[in-house]
Amino acid sequence: MSALVRIPTVSHPDPGHQDDVAFARFVKTFEASYPLLHEHLDRTTVGPGGLLFHWAGDSAEKPLVLMAHWDVVPVVESDWSEDPFSGRVSATDVHGRGTLDDKGSLVVICEAVETLLAEGYSPEQDVYLSFGCDEEVAGTAAVEAVDELRSRGVTPWLVIDEGGAVVEGVFPGLRRPAALVGVAEKGLLDLEITTADQGGHAAMPRQGGAVARLARAIGRLDQHPFPVTLTDPALAMVETLGEHVRGPLRAVLSRAGSLRPALAQAFARMGPETAAVVRTTVAITRLEGSPAANVIAARATAHANIRIQLGETVESVVARLGDVIKDRTIELRVVSGSNPTSVSPSDGEQFDAIRSAVAVTYPDAVTAPYVMMQASDARHFHAISDHVYRFSPFAMTREQRDSIHGVDEYISLDALGRGVAFYRHLIAERP
Template identity: 50%
Template sequence: MTAPPVERVVSALQALVRVPTVSDRDPARVDTAAFDRLLAELETQFPLLHEQLDLTRVGSHGLLFRWAGASDAKPVVLMAHLDVVPVDGEAPWQHDPFGGEIHDSETGPAIWGRGTLDDKGCVAAICEAVETLLEAGHTPAQDVWLSFGCDEEVSGTAAPEAVAVLRARGVTPWLVLDEGGAIAGGAFPGVTAPLGVIGVTEKGTTSLELVAEGRGGHASTPARNGPTARLARAILRVEKSPFHASAPAPTLELMRRLAPHLPMPVRPVVAPLLDRADRLAPVITRVLLAAGPEAAAMTRTTVATTTLSGSPALNVIASTAKAGLNIRVMVGDTVAGVVEHVRAAIADDSIRIDVVDSGEPSPVSPMDEPFELLESCIGEVFPDAVPTPYVMMAATDSRHFTAISEHVYRFAPFRMTKAQRQAIHSYDEHLGVADLVDGARWYQLLIERLPHD
């Protein structure tokens, strides 16, 4: 395998990070010129890819490339997205979030900036893998499609449009791979080996708004149980009424694979029990609930109160108070069930519940030949990692591709510490230089190992 040039993929990601392609639910607020610059930068950084692959534009700035292989019987879709979330101007970034600068990190030199992990790192690594293979004259065994969305962060239209194009062309992907899991260090207490977590499903994403209304008035004469008080009570009641916790099949399989890597005092006791993990699902669920927020989120539908609004002035009692709830719907739950759970928890008919948007959990993809290909590539590039399925907590564009493929997986081939994972959608997002290079090498290996008919 020809190794990807270190300097090129690093400089490419730096260039992409420096273009602030922030998406917004309101198209009028999107800086389309920034997206234009990003597409031009991609063409400058990866000229062979743009010269030799067929391109279809989707959405406002989404890209769908086709790299013709020796066969089209088992087409593969590699996904990433070009847009990023906004930067909080008050957040304590150590370095310019749109500077793409290289500075030291906890694991060595790293590229710092918004989008390095979510998700321009994957864009650069995929393009680097393809560019390197094109330079070597490689023809993939199967058609390879590159789907780069431009509005993933706002659940936009580019991904559904890409799915529509593929469906119209009769493409049924043998494998779809999007962002999601990673080579995650420190993912489970006491386990020193990193986990190569591959999302075989993802939670549904649903947004509710709680609305309390009243007369309002002057703050000098407050009445009991005004809109803000009732809304605050509703929020606390929801928080005190967690959803039922359980361990779905992918989580049980994760625990089986994890067992040999548990700390020695625990391993001899737990490992034999995990052979009967399905019977011990309640015990495993309790263990995950106690293992921290990341592990606990694998067991249930979660609710986070994310937005609040009330009075426009300090001396005015709100006539309308609102709270936004971001809900991640667990495999096995439904949006309708979630709404009823929230309604029952609030137990207040004066609080209106509006469904802002809704999304059911994705189907669970099988762990057969496509999954095994991902495992084998992880084993070669990251030999110390434990490949395992898991339920992805966040939403990705890949959920739309479940309509045309049953083999949809979520994995970004980068080593990520716990601190790095916490920086996604937060401050100090960064990706190690060596980790970016390994990621490009992983995508290249995946393409080289695509099966022949």
């Protein structure tokens, strides 16, 4: 784990800024780390460098696909308390960018496969490992992995990618850990909000210029958030976790189905993490205006990163934003967008297989479905499978969850060990 974290496989939207040497070094180190895996599994390169492995089983009837990605987001080194690519191993943790997102998942999957191979194990069903190299920039490796599997006639029985985790303190009244398994993900929309006006010298400003209009539009979006709704997967999460809640709240949650509007409003008031469960969210992430301190901007632009609630679409979201802004001088331009995924079942053999692996590795945890707010490579696999799930088999504190795409990311050694056990059980003990 430490050796792989030390290699800065940072993805950039512009391939010209990417360190190809680091990516090549990662593959070489990965090969050396897992010799049995590379000896016994067939490897195919997909896209710009993604890796697709096939571990042939006795049957191809119920193929399993295990996913991870090994590219990471950029860092601002000065914000970290230590070298973000140190890979430092302390008494309890491994530190560095990518430990949680998502080299940790890659490592525990490969450790599970490597140790099973060392024991002479041969799977009853085909197993595929799909490791992406460009997930952080919404690249093509996962898309081409899906195309490759489709060309082979593979319909995955179960797909698992990064996503939920084993968490505590995220649900009122629940004193047990919750293993949250993503059964769907929100849609993703990157939008430019732009307006233009006459520029000029800052010594002679006019009222109502481009910056003022853009600020007014952003203010309206902030003051008029999207309406809340408790989707079917969110309701299933509430009902599942509610069975284990103590105190008077348990009686309330037992009637969750008849209290959906009230529960949705309650989630919206509990904080940003729970509010994101019940509505489409809009985050203004970048602002651009004047090129100089003494120049009035002739053009002002904001970039909005939007996560689309199930039941809505890119088109319906853009239409509502226009209705809220109410300014014809404001242009809304879709940079990229994808609708929410379909919903995988939270009952049946596949979800039971995940629940069983959680019970072995985190015996106190309650396994429940949820909708993933972030985007992942898994969304592409809905095209070839009805059972696509998002779960990282790691216990994560709130501090750790905040460190994903943040600073001072780390994973515990205990979580890594449990992650290996999770995947060993999933491969060797599933139906």
